[in-house]
Amino acid sequence: MSVKADQLRNRLSINPDDMPPPPQQPADVKETEPKKPTSTDAGAEVSAPAKTQTRSDRKQSAVLDALADPDIHIGRKSYRSFYIDDEAFARFRAAIHWSSRRLDATDAVPQNMSVAVESWMLNTARELERRYNDGQVFRMPPKPTRRPRTNK
Numbered sequence: 001m002s003v004k005a006d007q008l009r010n011r012l013s014i015n016p017d018d019m020p021p022p023p024q025q026p027a028d029v030k031e032t033e034p035k036k037p038t039s040t041d042a043g044a045e046v047s048a049p050a051k052t053q054t055r056s057d058r059k060q061s062a063v064l065d066a067l068a069d070p071d072i073h074i075g076r077k078s079y080r081s082f083y084i085d086d087e088a089f090a091r092f093r094a095a096i097h098w099s100s101r102r103l104d105a106t107d108a109v110p111q112n113m114s115v116a117v118e119s120w121m122l123n124t125a126r127e128l129e130r131r132y133n134d135g136q137v138f139r140m141p142p143k144p145t146r147r148p149r150t151n152k
Helices: 002-011 086-099 113-132
Strands: none
Touching: 002 086
16 A cells, blocks of 8 residues: 555544544565674675565455455545546535435434445445345455556
8 A cells, every 4th residue: 555545544534533543554464674784794695685475465366255355444434536427426415415404304314425425335235245146245356457658
C-alpha cells in the first residue's frame, strides 16, 4: 500500500470526532533488516539485503473468498472513491440529507450517505451471492492491473 493511501485513510473518517487509527503494519508482510557490515567484515564482500515478502509474492489462489483478502479488516471503515454521475449524486445527497431530518422517517432513512451506500452495497452483495453463488461470499477478484500511459 502506498504512503499516500495510508495518509488519506488515516485522515478521512466517517465520524470527524473520531481519532484516526495509528498506521497499521500488515501482519502477513515480513520485514527483514539488512545485515550491517562490521569491522570484521572489512575484507568480505557485502551481500544484498534479504528480500522482503510482499502480498504480490503470494499466489492469488491462496485467498478463498473476498473477506479473506489481507487488505480487508472487518469493522474498519476506509475511504473509497468512485465515479458517479453528477445528477445521481446530487439527488441522492439531497434525498438523504432532507429525509434523514424528518421525524416521520426515523429508523427508515439512513443517517448519512456513507451509511446508505454501505447498506445498499451489503444488500446488493447478499442478493447476488444468494442468486449466483449458493449464498456464499464470492472469491476475491484479481488485483487490478494498470495499463501503461501513452504520451499524446
